[in-house]
Amino acid sequence: MTIEVFGYPNSRSTRVVWALEEAGAAYDYTLVDLGRGEHRGERFRALNPAGKLPALRTGDALLTESPAICLWVAETYPDAGLAPTDPQGRTELMRWLFFIATELEQPLWTMAKHRFALPEKLRVPDVIPTARREFTMAADLLADALDGRDHLVGGRFSIADILAAHTLAWARAAKAPMEQPALAAYAEHQLGRPALARARAREQSALESRQQEG
Numbered sequence: 307m308t309i310e311v312f313g314y315p316n317s318r319s320t321r322v323v324w325a326l327e328e329a330g331a332a333y334d335y336t337l338v339d340l341g342r343g344e345h346r347g348e349r350f351r352a353l354n355p356a357g358k359l360p361a362l363r364t365g366d367a368l369l370t371e372s373p374a375i376c377l378w379v380a381e382t383y384p385d386a387g388l389a390p391t392d393p394q395g396r397t398e399l400m401r402w403l404f405f406i407a408t409e410l411e412q413p414l415w416t417m418a419k420h421r422f423a424l425p426e427k428l429r430v431p432d433v434i435p436t437a438r439r440e441f442t443m444a445a446d447l448l449a450d451a452l453d454g455r456d457h458l459v460g461g462r463f464s465i466a467d468i469l470a471a472h473t474l475a476w477a478r479a480a481k482a483p484m485e486q487p488a489l490a491a492y493a494e495h496q497l498g499r500p501a502l503a504r505a506r507a508r509e510q511s512a513l514e515s516r517q518q519e520g
């Protein structure tokens with residue numbers, strides 16, 4: 307099976323590359339240079355009309371949406387144990403994947419859009435305090451769930467931890483309020499995994515190769 311990931315360093319593609327590294331999967335990595343707007347170009351849009359990263363191509367299928375792609379990795383490499391298989395564990399896993407995508411990540415994205423990502427005339431700085439408050443509420447809930455636990459689901463590392471830790475790293479970089487001690491300890495622990503270091507190195511080296519090509 308050939309796997310091709312389309313990504314860019316420090317974007318949501320890191321989640322997918324991290325999951326593939328945890329699974330010990332072989333994959334090709336294609337850099338889509340967000341800085342140069344390649345995601346909006348005809349070539350990438352022919353593959354993913356949404357013009358967003360990450361995307362993963364395998365055979366004839368093109369997969370998008372980072373939580374869904376991570377789930378595909380977990381199910382394609384079951385021996386890696388990246389997702390529970392029992393009904394209750396799967397429901398818990400889905401609960402956290404949806405929670406992270408809709409409750410934890412969205413306020414961060416709203417802050418980013420209204421600080422710098424949207425064209426200036428579309429930014430509404432007044433929404434930022436509300437988004438900060440929403441992020442704090444979601445982070446409190448996550449911190450309560452993690453109090454005294456190293457992992458979100460099933461007492462072991464799973465793709466829920468990949469999504470949560472990656473989002474917390476984003477929150478830290480965005481200086482979002484994150485005062486809950488349980489979150490800092492959890493993020494530190496997950497972000498120190500060797501598979502994440504390999505994922506970051508792979509994405510960074512693709513960017514450097516591209517920069518050398520000019």
Ligand SMILES: N[C@@H](CCC(=O)N[C@@H](CS)C(=O)NCC(=O)O)C(=O)O
Binds near residue numbers: 371373
């Ligand atoms: N919900 C999507 C979000 C994808 C997304 O917004 N990706 C960003 C990079 S982290 C992107 O490609 N942005 C380009 C744009 O919106 O023009 C996912 O989780 O995969």
